[in-house]
Amino acid sequence: MTPMLNLDEIDRDGAVREAAEAVSGDTRLSFLKKAGIGGAAAMSGGAVLSALAPSAFALPAHGRPPAAFGKGDVGILNYALTLEYLEAAFYNGATLASLPLSPQGNAFLKTVAKDENAHVAFLKKALGRKAAAEPKFDFKGTNKNAEMFMKTAQVLENTGVHAYSGQALNIKTPAYVKAAVSILTVEARHASVIGLLNEGANPTGNAIAPDGPFDTPLTASKVLAAVKGTGFIV
Amino acid sequence: MPETRTDTREPEGLVQRLARDDVDRKRFLKMAGSGAAASFGAFVIAACGSSKKATTAATSSTSTASSGASGDIAIVNYALTLEYLETAFYEKVVQAGLFKGKVGALIKDFGAQEATHVEALKGTVMKLGGTPAAKPAAKFPIESANQVAELAYTVENLGAAAYLGQAAKIQNPEVLAAALAIHSVEARHAATLATLVKKSPTPDGAFAKPADMSTVLAAVKPFLV
Numbered sequence: 394m395t396p397m398l399n400l401d402e403i404d405r406d407g408a409v410r411e412a413a414e415a416v417s418g419d420t421r422l423s424f425l426k427k428a429g430i431g432g433a434a435a436m437s438g439g440a441v442l443s444a445l446a447p448s449a450f451a452l453p454a455h456g457r458p459p460a461a462f463g464k465g466d467v468g469i470l471n472y473a474l475t476l477e478y479l480e481a482a483f484y485n486g487a488t489l490a491s492l493p494l495s496p497q498g499n500a501f502l503k504t505v506a507k508d509e510n511a512h513v514a515f516l517k518k519a520l521g522r523k524a525a526a527e528p529k530f531d532f533k534g535t536n537k538n539a540e541m542f543m544k545t546a547q548v549l550e551n552t553g554v555h556a557y558s559g560q561a562l563n564i565k566t567p568a569y570v571k572a573a574v575s576i577l578t579v580e581a582r583h584a585s586v587i588g589l590l591n592e593g594a595n596p597t598g599n600a601i602a603p604d605g606p607f608d609t610p611l612t613a614s615k616v617l618a619a620v621k622g623t624g625f626i627v
Numbered sequence: 628m629p630e631t632r633t634d635t636r637e638p639e640g641l642v643q644r645l646a647r648d649d650v651d652r653k654r655f656l657k658m659a660g661s662g663a664a665a666s667f668g669a670f671v672i673a674a675c676g677s678s679k680k681a682t683t684a685a686t687s688s689t690s691t692a693s694s695g696a697s698g699d700i701a702i703v704n705y706a707l708t709l710e711y712l713e714t715a716f717y718e719k720v721v722q723a724g725l726f727k728g729k730v731g732a733l734i735k736d737f738g739a740q741e742a743t744h745v746e747a748l749k750g751t752v753m754k755l756g757g758t759p760a761a762k763p764a765a766k767f768p769i770e771s772a773n774q775v776a777e778l779a780y781t782v783e784n785l786g787a788a789a790y791l792g793q794a795a796k797i798q799n800p801e802v803l804a805a806a807l808a809i810h811s812v813e814a815r816h817a818a819t820l821a822t823l824v825k826k827s828p829t830p831d832g833a834f835a836k837p838a839d840m841s842t843v844l845a846a847v848k849p850f851l852v
Binding site: 504585 | 733736739740741743747787791794795800803804805809810811812814815816817819821822827828829831834835836837
């Protein structure tokens with residue numbers, strides 16, 4: 394996986410970098426790529442299909458979030474809501490900090506703050522009384538420093554892509570499937586913009602589409618482990 | 628400039644259009660891999676129709692044709708057709724040599740990813756037991772760098788919306804996984820191009836909007852030879 398972040402100076406305890414690596418995805422597809430298999434012609438439909446349905450989906454739990462989030466679709470929406478709470482709080486904090494971002498960085502922040510807050514509102518409304526409470530966050534200064542903000546945002550957005558795509562197949566209610574995929578698309582858009590901005594003068598396409606031609610779904614346990622590793626939820 | 632999916636007029640129904648225009652129907656069937664559908668009607672309904680009435684008509688008038696597999700085959704062939712068009716577009720753009728440096732590298736990257744999507748979708752159709760759609764002959768206006776970048780933005784947004792429009796209809800979870808994995812990459816392309824042409828990376832705001840098959844096919848029709 395291309396290490397896109399260079400955090401040595403700022404990310405002293407390595408938490409954000411670990412999170413980035415954790416959500417790089419260790420599915421069979423990336424294994425195939427690492428092994429040198431998977432050029433366009435060699436990637437047959439069968440190989441893609443089995444690579445994109447990670448082995449976790451063969452498990453009874455299908456990579457679903459733990460029971461603490463609730464049962465069935467409620468559990469999945471609460472898992473999504475928790476991640477959206479995190480993103481929204483991160484961006485709201487960054488907004489308050491008036492970071493010295495570039496004009497494009499500021500435009501990005503404005504867009505994502507609006508979108509993530511809208512996602513929180515939607516999920517809370519959908520869940521009603523069953524909505525999870527907002528956790529307490531400590532972003533450890535990552536949204537108070539311009540450079541750290543840009544790099545952390547990239548990790549968060551790509552995490553969102555992995556998380557939503559990991560659960561889309563588990564949702565039963567058609568309206569929620571549609572909503573999840575609609576949100577997934579937007580997280581992917583956010584992720585590519587911040588990736589492009591972070592790559593600056595020499596975009597290689599890796600930060601824009603870090604998993605290449607196929608975005609990788611991740612199980613909830615993998616995503617939650619990465620989030621836990623950041624220490625942002627206290 | 629071709630219609631984009633943001634056209635808010637009610638698109639003429641696909642069935643009406645195809646019924647009226649025999650040439651279109653042949654092309655559409657060719658595009659969608661008619662070997663998979665027992666009848667044209669079954670194909671259209673399985674691939675595009677979602678009204679309860681249409682579905683009931685399909686179930687009563689067809690036997691095995693409206694099973695999940697043939698519906699999925701039609702959808703994947705539809706996606707394959709769009710990916711063929713995107714690949715052809717990027718090939719022509721690279722040939723025209725309009726972009727250098729960082730943007731040139733991005734365009735090449737996107738084209739390579741679309742080509743990978745083509746291979747994956749072809750294989751998927753075959754795995755489902757269908758016949759992959761034929762590669763359509765395509766033409767794109769290539770006039771200037773800015774015009775091409777804007778066209779790329781339009782095409783990628785369309786592609787992302789097209790996948791969204793079909794996601795809820797896919798029966799096979801593995802096919803859905805593949806469709807979702809591809810569509811979010813199309814969204815990444817669209818958002819990146821948006822930044823380059825100074826348009827919104829999230830034109831639909833916080834929730835991306837799906838586009839139905841008739842809207843998308845109408846929008847790509849100008850690119851088909």
